[in-house]
Amino acid sequence: MIFAIAFDNVIEISYICSHNTHNMSQKTLLNSKEVNIILHRLACQLIEKHLDFSNTILIGIQPRGTFLANRLSQILKNDYQVSDLKLGFLDITFFRDDFRRNEKPFEANQTQIEFLVEDKNVVFIDDVLYTGRSIRAALTAIQSFGRPKSIELLTLIDRRFSRDLPIQPDYRGRQVDAINNEKVLVKWAENDGEDAVYIEVKG
Amino acid sequence: MKELSVNHLLGIKYINTNDINLILETADQFKEVINRPIKKVPSLRDITIANIFFENSTRTKLSFELAQKRLSADVMSFSSAQSSVKKGETLIDTVNNILAMKVDMVVMRHSSPGAAHFLSQHVKASIVNAGDGAHEHPTQALLDSYTIREKLGEVAGKKIVIVGDILHSRVALSNIFALQMQGAEVKVCGPKTLIPQYINSLGVTYEPNLIKALEWCDVANMLRVQNERLDVSYFPNTREYTQQFGLTNEILNNLNKKIVVMHPGPINRGVEITSDVADGNHSVILDQVENGVAVRMAVIYLLASKIKN
Structure with missing residues (x-):
């Protein structure tokens, strides 16, 4: 666990609230180097638990969890020689509990799970854990593909204290105490041009 | 986030190219859903749909019913042969009686062209035309x-x-x-x-x-x-x-x-x-029959998302 540096400490961000209330203000939570260190630590933590991944399936939650899932699978394959890695993507749109409660309808994304999850150890991968409702939907959605032996949750950012449901991550990149008018933005080089995590405060 | 430009599907001539693309793209996702081991999603748990068929149909009626059930909607179906229409009830009365039972959406097939359009102007529900005479399907x-x-x-x-x-x-x-x-x-x-x-x-x-x-x-x-x-x-x-x-x-x-x-x-x-x-x-x-279920799921899902609580 060479990369297991103590990154689980909580960031205090309350001071941003004193900024101009009409504009958006942004603070960098993680830069590209820090994101990279965290990704390697998470990969190592997965290996520690799942060894050769022969009975494990990584599931990226659509849409934003797919970037993290792809990154982790690349790191596991290239840097840690995990050869037999099964990766899928799960769309939870039709399983959400806020259908017709939102102003705009939700756009569905592609689900890509080319294997049964029956009796497998499933790891859900998402970028930000906030209310826990997406993961609740994912827990229901995955049942359509069989009965997994176990389900774990890996998130890059854990927004502590904002949970609506009793759901906690098994692997977390960084924990933050963002309050409700703050937004956590996770950027990926392949999609947004850079690896970084920002906290944005709405005025 | 995209949504349909209409609240009813009365005919292709009432929708636009964006609507068609949105329906077909959404159907892609539902086609994947209906090929899963468990072919059901819970989206429409709180929606009730009535299928009213004043004309004979096997494929369309079954396809609509299955699509609705795959979306977890509550479904009731009737065909004119068993209904009070035979006793002289008007179309609006029949449908309003059904709506009084708190129905959100009506899928109708009728032998008169324009029946679905007529209905959409007189009752409060989302209408899907499942065929109106020689007009549209x-x-x-x-x-x-x-x-x-x-x-x-x-x-x-x-x-x-x-x-x-x-x-x-x-x-x-x-x-x-x-x-x-x-x-x-x-x-x-x-x-x-x-x-x-x-x-x-x-x-x-x-x-x-x-x-x-x-x-x-x-x-x-x-x-x-x-x-x-x-x-x-x-x-x-x-x-x-x-x-x-x-x-x-x-x-x-x-x-x-x-x-x-x-x-x-x-x-x-x-x-x-x-x-x-x-x-x-x-x-x-x-393939057309299989795709029919996915496409109808998409139509019903997209229309249902426009029904306000």
Whole structure:
């Protein structure tokens, strides 16, 4: 666990609230180097638990969890020689509990799970854990593909204290105490041009 | 986030190209859902849908019902044979009585053109037209487009010939609108008596010769000879129709290319299409039926998301 540096400490961000209330203000939570260190630590933590991944399936939650899932699978394959890695993507749109409660309808994304999850150890991968409702939907959605032996949750950012449901991550990149008018933005080089995590405060 | 421009699906002519694309893209996701070990999603748990069929139907009614059940909606279905319509109740009364039971959406098939449109203006519910006389059958056209897109990559630029009774066919009219909106070219073929007089005004050309039409097209949509709608004699007899407009394996094998053969069903085997064509490798008839469920799920899901609590 060479990369297991103590990154689980909580960031205090309350001071941003004193900024101009009409504009958006942004603070960098993680830069590209820090994101990279965290990704390697998470990969190592997965290996520690799942060894050769022969009975494990990584599931990226659509849409934003797919970037993290792809990154982790690349790191596991290239840097840690995990050869037999099964990766899928799960769309939870039709399983959400806020259908017709939102102003705009939700756009569905592609689900890509080319294997049964029956009796497998499933790891859900998402970028930000906030209310826990997406993961609740994912827990229901995955049942359509069989009965997994176990389900774990890996998130890059854990927004502590904002949970609506009793759901906690098994692997977390960084924990933050963002309050409700703050937004956590996770950027990926392949999609947004850079690896970084920002906290944005709405005025 | 995209949404439909309409609150009802009354016909293809009332929606736009963006709506068609949104429905077909959403149907892609539902096609994946209905091929899972568990083929159901909970989205429409709090929606109740009534299927009212004043005209006979097997495929469409079952397809709609299955689509609704796969979305977890509560469903009730009735057909006019068992209903109070036979006792003289009006359409609006029938539907309003159903709506009094807190129904959010009505899927209706009726023999009068414009029945769905009429209903949408008089009752408070989302209306889906499942066929109104010889007017429109929008979900059939959408599933046909979906199938063409699936088999040939896209609809734009493709050449489609619709063969048979164009005059009485709601499938033909909805297909013409949908295909043209997506940039396809459409020809019709069939006995002159069964081609509407002003078909050219729709931007559609008429080809009286089946072989020539097939040589031209990428897709042939073979319509059923609707004996129940043929009140007078439009062609001498079915044998003569089959000789001129029936599709056989021999004709298909003599073409210099492979075309896609579609049929909205139910098939009159040996009349508009022979058994070996219907069951052969040109035919996508059963794909159409499978896609029908996915497309109807998409239509119902997208309309339901516009129903406010």
